[in-house]
Amino acid sequence: LRGSRTKYEEGVPVVPALLPWLGNAVWYGTNPVKYLKQCQERYGHAFRLLLAGNRYLVVSDALGVHSLLRDKQKAFTTFPVHRLMTKTVGRVTQDFDVVQIMMERLFPIINKECSPEHLDRLAFSFNGELSRQFGAVDDQVRALPTSLVTPLSSFITKHLYCAASKTVFGPLFPFETFADFEYLEKNITSLLSLSHLLYTTRAWHDGQLHGASEMATAMMSAMKDTQLSKSDVDGTLLTFMWGLHSNTFRIAYWFLAFLLNDREIFDRVKEEIDTELRDHYGGDLNRAVSSPSSSLDKHFPLISSGIKETMRLVVLLNSLREADTDTEIRTSAGPLQIRKGDILMPNVNAVHMDDNTYEDAKTFRLDRFVGDEKSKQTHLGFGGGTHLCKGRFFAVHVIKMLTIHCVRLWDLQLTDASGKPIVGNLPPPDPRSSGFLMPSVEVYLHIRPRDAPSNNRTVLN
Numbered sequence: 001l002r003g004s005r006t007k008y009e010e011g012v013p014v015v016p017a018l019l020p021w022l023g024n025a026v027w028y029g030t031n032p033v034k035y036l037k038q039c040q041e042r043y044g045h046a047f048r049l050l051l052a053g054n055r056y057l058v059v060s061d062a063l064g065v066h067s068l069l070r071d072k073q074k075a076f077t078t079f080p081v082h083r084l085m086t087k088t089v090g091r092v093t094q095d096f097d098v099v100q101i102m103m104e105r106l107f108p109i110i111n112k113e114c115s116p117e118h119l120d121r122l123a124f125s126f127n128g129e130l131s132r133q134f135g136a137v138d139d140q141v142r143a144l145p146t147s148l149v150t151p152l153s154s155f156i157t158k159h160l161y162c163a164a165s166k167t168v169f170g171p172l173f174p175f176e177t178f179a180d181f182e183y184l185e186k187n188i189t190s191l192l193s194l195s196h197l198l199y200t201t202r203a204w205h206d207g208q209l210h211g212a213s214e215m216a217t218a219m220m221s222a223m224k225d226t227q228l229s230k231s232d233v234d235g236t237l238l239t240f241m242w243g244l245h246s247n248t249f250r251i252a253y254w255f256l257a258f259l260l261n262d263r264e265i266f267d268r269v270k271e272e273i274d275t276e277l278r279d280h281y282g283g284d285l286n287r288a289v290s291s292p293s294s295s296l297d298k299h300f301p302l303i304s305s306g307i308k309e310t311m312r313l314v315v316l317l318n319s320l321r322e323a324d325t326d327t328e329i330r331t332s333a334g335p336l337q338i339r340k341g342d343i344l345m346p347n348v349n350a351v352h353m354d355d356n357t358y359e360d361a362k363t364f365r366l367d368r369f370v371g372d373e374k375s376k377q378t379h380l381g382f383g384g385g386t387h388l389c390k391g392r393f394f395a396v397h398v399i400k401m402l403t404i405h406c407v408r409l410w411d412l413q414l415t416d417a418s419g420k421p422i423v424g425n426l427p428p429p430d431p432r433s434s435g436f437l438m439p440s441v442e443v444y445l446h447i448r449p450r451d452a453p454s455n456n457r458t459v460l461n
């Protein structure tokens, strides 16, 4: 970045492209967060950047991002993003039609079924399913002489994958596809295993989704009214399934990792769970599980805040937009001219890490968002404006349920691969993380019954 004379396009500084077509993708790719920070220090809150054939206009200040996602939302579209997703994940061929159908017909269904008014339809089923699964894990844990040890990421993803898939797609969902899903998560751009597609194919032939949620049934019937090919319907459902799980797993992973990395934070959450269960559900986890989701939403303010705080720290980039028209957004440095066709990249991490917006921004503060309404302006974990995440209430419910179950049922500890406890020493994330922070190494969860005598504990050091 050093030494070159800055060029401007439409008054916006352009980061010099070091390679044809690739631009600065190589430097960006080794550490996106650091690279964007360096660019911001040198070029300010808005700059143009070429990455692998795409020219981005990066916006890094809270006012600019707010103006882009909310004030001027009508001037921008997410069409190209969804097109990329359906092509990459779902391998659809009629991508233009698919995206149109997704945005016009399917997203409103997801929005409605995941809204606080209707969430219970999904939430009750999910709670029951997660409880059943964790009941089985508990039996296993109690039968062991020492702790049950499992990689944290697979523990979370496997249980959420099964519980949420059964909730949404019904009991016919082939749960053995979990290994494929893990593969997809790790190699999002590579080919998918065919077994994923079997489920939707079967459902399509049957003309129904036996035992599925109203959400999936309505989506399927909306797609049957269209001219989409069968394989594109499969691809669309697959893209939805990936979206349903992927982000939730990541946030759940980091939330549990942050809790277990700090004994004081963990104890505060544990106390909240015990107190709220005692005061509102007679101390009975099963009563909480069968209560309306709005009740859970009200009663665990620290957990709600902690999930939001986790998102603030681990969501790095999202909400890409393409300008549908020439327009202008407000930024702290004055108006910024946008040309039709510009692809805008809100630097969410820069907004979330700004000490002027979030005091002591690098630190995880469990209670940062308790009773805080102001953050709606600056918290971008679920994106913003009309394209705000449609599944956000369901996602938060899922993570909350997972946390309540784990902390209520078990005594938990994190270790590295050698069994050495990790407290205050969580391994640093992968520097190549771009959309979300990704773990750099596997950490292990040790699970034992909460009421087990201490001599039953696995010796770790």
Ligand code: HEM
Residues within 6 Å of the ligand: 069, 078, 107, 110, 114, 243, 244, 245, 247, 248, 249, 251, 311, 318, 319, 320, 380, 381, 382, 383, 384, 385, 386, 387, 388, 389, 390, 391, 392, 394, 395, 396
């Ligand atoms: C913690 C988990 C989740 C996170 C962090 C997350 C985050 C996001 C973000 C950042 C966007 C883009 C918003 C924008 O462009 O401004 C988005 C869009 C979307 N999300 Fe989520 N999401 C999560 C879970 C879910 C779940 C569980 C579902 C489905 C049940 C879902 C369905 C959608 C849909 C349909 C959109 C497209 C909205 C639109 O373009 O209008 N998400 N999500």
